[in-house]
Amino acid sequence: MKKLSALVLATAVIASPLWAAIQTVNLSVPGMYCASCPFIVQGAIQELPGIQSIETDLDTRTAVVVFDDTLTSIDDITFATLSVGYESTVIEGGS
Ligand SMILES: [Cu+2]
Numbered sequence: 556m557k558k559l560s561a562l563v564l565a566t567a568v569i570a571s572p573l574w575a576a577i578q579t580v581n582l583s584v585p586g587m588y589c590a591s592c593p594f595i596v597q598g599a600i601q602e603l604p605g606i607q608s609i610e611t612d613l614d615t616r617t618a619v620v621v622f623d624d625t626l627t628s629i630d631d632i633t634f635a636t637l638s639v640g641y642e643s644t645v646i647e648g649g650s
Pocket residue numbers: 587588589590591592593
């Protein structure tokens with residue numbers, strides 16, 4: 556088990572420069588209702604590794620996150636928003 560995780564880690568380190576991909580995800584964050592909500596959501600996402608940019612929009616209650624998918628996943632991002640009290644879901648049809 557220890558040997559396997561070391562191998563996986565080594566593979567990930569070697570592989571990242573080759574397959575590093577910058578992805579954009581559009582999220583619906585219906586729980587944002589006041590001016591400070593977007594900042595709380597942004598702050599939570601910002602803690603994750605590989606985040607390139609975050610744009611939140613209170614009017615449409617959405618967040619557009621640009622991230623390095625070798626460092627962070629969409630699941631990580633939605634978990635981060637949930638951890639500060641905002642459920643978020645991927646908007647279908649987003650880039
Ligand atoms: Cu608020």
